[in-house]
Amino acid sequence: MLRVVLVDDEKLALDELSFILSKNSEIEIIGKYESPLAALEFIKKSEPEIVFLDVKMPEIDGFTLAKEINKLDFQVNIVFATVFDKYAIRAFEMNAIDYVLKPFSEKRLDLTMDKINEKYSNNKNALLKEKSIEGMIKIPLWKDECIxxxxPQDILYCTVLNKEVFVFAKEATFTTHDTLNQLANKLINHNFFRSHKSYLVNLDRIYKIVPWFNSTFVLQIEGLKEEVPVSRHYVKDFKKILNM
Known part of the structure; x- marks a missing residue:
C-alpha cells in the first residue's frame, strides 16, 4: 500500500481530494495539511511514497515545498494538484510525476495512480534484472580515492552523516555516491533493513537487541561499539521481520 500526504491551504479542496483518493484501496492517506511547513516536517518523519500539493500557498509555495522534498534522502512521487494550468512545464522540470487540475475527477486521479503504480512496477523489474546479471552482486564503494x-554480506550497516553516506564493513569504512535510499534498493535482496531514516542495517550482523525509550530499540552489531537505532516509524516492520 502506498502512503499519501495531501497539502493544500484550501480546506474544501483538501477534503475533496481526500474523499476521491480514499476510494482507492491501493493507497493510505496518512496526513492532510493546510500548512506547507507543517507538512514538510511530517513528510520528513513519515517518508510517504506520494505527496499531492497545491502551487499557490501561504508560507511557501508548492514549488519551494517540492524543492525541499526532492532534497530528502528517500524517494517521493510529487503530484501537483492546482487550479493553474500555466505551471505544468515547471512542475515536470522538478520531476513531478503528474500535474492535475482542479476540479478533481475520480477518473483523472485514477490515471495518476496508474502512472505511479507503473513506475513502482518498473523499478521492481529493474531490481530483479540487476540481481540476475552476472558480476552485479558486489557493491562499488569508495575509500582513499579508490573504488x-x-x-553485501561484508557490510555491517550504512548511515548518513552530514549528508554523506558511510558504509561500515568488516575491515573498513567506505563512502558512496548513492543516497541511502538508492543503496537500500541495491541491497533489498540481501537481508538489509531500513531501521531509521538515517540507518540501513544488515540483519545477519545483529547479535543483540536492546529495548529503548518509547518502545524503540538499539541494535548491537558484530565487532562494533557503535549501536544502530530502530526508530518508532520502523519498529512494527522490524518486529514483524523477526517474529517478535
Whole structure:
C-alpha cells in the first residue's frame, strides 16, 4: 500500500481530494495539511511514497515545498494538484510525476495512480534484472580515492552523516555516491533493513537487541561499539521481520 500526504491551504479542496483518493484501496492517506511547513516536517518523519500539493500557498509555495522534498534522502512521487494550468512545464522540470487540475475527477486521479503504480512496477523489474546479471552482486564503494567491490554480506550497516553516506564493513569504512535510499534498493535482496531514516542495517550482523525509550530499540552489531537505532516509524516492520 502506498502512503499519501495531501497539502493544500484550501480546506474544501483538501477534503475533496481526500474523499476521491480514499476510494482507492491501493493507497493510505496518512496526513492532510493546510500548512506547507507543517507538512514538510511530517513528510520528513513519515517518508510517504506520494505527496499531492497545491502551487499557490501561504508560507511557501508548492514549488519551494517540492524543492525541499526532492532534497530528502528517500524517494517521493510529487503530484501537483492546482487550479493553474500555466505551471505544468515547471512542475515536470522538478520531476513531478503528474500535474492535475482542479476540479478533481475520480477518473483523472485514477490515471495518476496508474502512472505511479507503473513506475513502482518498473523499478521492481529493474531490481530483479540487476540481481540476475552476472558480476552485479558486489557493491562499488569508495575509500582513499579508490573504488572497492564489497560483497553485501561484508557490510555491517550504512548511515548518513552530514549528508554523506558511510558504509561500515568488516575491515573498513567506505563512502558512496548513492543516497541511502538508492543503496537500500541495491541491497533489498540481501537481508538489509531500513531501521531509521538515517540507518540501513544488515540483519545477519545483529547479535543483540536492546529495548529503548518509547518502545524503540538499539541494535548491537558484530565487532562494533557503535549501536544502530530502530526508530518508532520502523519498529512494527522490524518486529514483524523477526517474529517478535
Amino acid at each position: 572497492y567491490l564489497v560483497h
